[in-house]
Amino acid sequence: MAKCRICGNAISAFMTFGRMPLANGFLTPDQFKDEYFFELAPAFCDSCHTVQLVDQPAPEAMFHGEYAFFSQTSKAMAAHFERFANDTMARRLGKTDPFVVELGSNDGIMLRHFAKAGIRHLGIEPSANVAEAARGQGVNTRCAFFGAETAREIMAEYGQADIIQAANVMCHIPDLNSVAEGVALLLKPDGFLIFEDPYLGDVIRKTSYDQIYDEHVYVFSALSVARIFGSHGLELVAVEPQVTHGGSMRYVIGRKGRHVVEASVAAAMADERALGLDKAATYDQFRRNCEASKDALMAALNDLAAKGKRVVGYGATSKSTTVTQYCGITPKHVEFISDTTPTKQGKCSPGAHIPVKPYDAFASSYPDVALLFAWNHAQEIFAKEEGFKASGGRWLVYVPEVTFI
Numbered sequence: 001m002a003k004c005r006i007c008g009n010a011i012s013a014f015m016t017f018g019r020m021p022l023a024n025g026f027l028t029p030d031q032f033k034d035e036y037f038f039e040l041a042p043a044f045c046d047s048c049h050t051v052q053l054v055d056q057p058a059p060e061a062m063f064h065g066e067y068a069f070f071s072q073t074s075k076a077m078a079a080h081f082e083r084f085a086n087d088t089m090a091r092r093l094g095k096t097d098p099f100v101v102e103l104g105s106n107d108g109i110m111l112r113h114f115a116k117a118g119i120r121h122l123g124i125e126p127s128a129n130v131a132e133a134a135r136g137q138g139v140n141t142r143c144a145f146f147g148a149e150t151a152r153e154i155m156a157e158y159g160q161a162d163i164i165q166a167a168n169v170m171c172h173i174p175d176l177n178s179v180a181e182g183v184a185l186l187l188k189p190d191g192f193l194i195f196e197d198p199y200l201g202d203v204i205r206k207t208s209y210d211q212i213y214d215e216h217v218y219v220f221s222a223l224s225v226a227r228i229f230g231s232h233g234l235e236l237v238a239v240e241p242q243v244t245h246g247g248s249m250r251y252v253i254g255r256k257g258r259h260v261v262e263a264s265v266a267a268a269m270a271d272e273r274a275l276g277l278d279k280a281a282t283y284d285q286f287r288r289n290c291e292a293s294k295d296a297l298m299a300a301l302n303d304l305a306a307k308g309k310r311v312v313g314y315g316a317t318s319k320s321t322t323v324t325q326y327c328g329i330t331p332k333h334v335e336f337i338s339d340t341t342p343t344k345q346g347k348c349s350p351g352a353h354i355p356v357k358p359y360d361a362f363a364s365s366y367p368d369v370a371l372l373f374a375w376n377h378a379q380e381i382f383a384k385e386e387g388f389k390a391s392g393g394r395w396l397v398y399v400p401e402v403t404f405i
């Protein structure tokens, strides 16, 4: 029997997505024979209410010198991180020589705004290539994983932090107790830990099961976050819903008793209980909803293939690895995936081995149907792809349900 990564309670998977490769393991045909697989199976802990993967590949296998995801591929996300940085500077930053630390700072998409404002800062980023991209933008970056040990090193060199920030990072870190311990050491007495991640409430409501993949070892709720950090002398003091990544939640955490706990925390927890996020039966229903979504998507794709329609994927996302592998999508269903990230182009998608091509391959010869793997960027993509619709093209989306647009 597996144990909860947070509280040690016995847990078991409520479903399996089956044999799964690394979500960002884009590869060339000569690498197919050595491709790594593990079983993608999420579990719910009925003691601390944390949704988590039973097994996860080693962090070094996922985050390394050739990591494929660069945050700055979306203009809307760049604007979001600028707002996030400005909001922190306006509402939460201390006034005397403030120091900001960002965990998983990627290519510096958020921290560069602190750098520009002349604020002392440090990014902690384990993937060497994206860390280098951040340094190129003037962002002070250390290539490391964050935990209690790293927190001690940072303290010795820079002192305590006013703000520890993270976006789409905390849910990637298996040893969260070590992170919470590190935060408890590094944070100034009145400092804040502010982080955001895809929100469990949205995943359950929208059946967005593709938020579950190797890198996302947790899907958080206010209930689980309060519990995880609460056992390290820290307290959830505010939550702020975000529209990014199909529905995210920003969590604001301080030292216990140092800040007023805002009404948003109790309100979110009440909503989560009403949605059943604290009950095992909710996850059984989620499994049935995933199966129904998979059947509907494959019915649509098989029908398009039978009619000889050209289908192209839009956005070789990490999320799409769960979709292609769980549903059984192959190059017979999807001719190629268009993606603007140079490091993904010319390779094949993990598991399904669908070729990834530059954006021009899509724009120069529109398909009949574009399967929107980057559905979380729909607004931005629909706005710039009016020409595709005008040519008679249709979008196939699967969140919150399988539909043609």
Ligand code: DWN
Residues within 6 Å of the ligand: 069, 073, 074, 075, 168, 169, 215, 216, 245, 314, 315, 316, 317, 318, 319, 320, 338, 339, 340, 341, 374, 376, 377, 380, 381
């Ligand atoms: O947590 C994570 C999130 C934040 O980012 C990661 N573990 C890795 C990554 O997940 P993802 O790959 O699912 O993220 P995105 O932002 O949904 O990926 C979008 C992909 O689509 C990128 O490869 C870029 C591409 N893209 C494109 O080709 N044309 C994106 C846009 C907006 C476009 O117009």
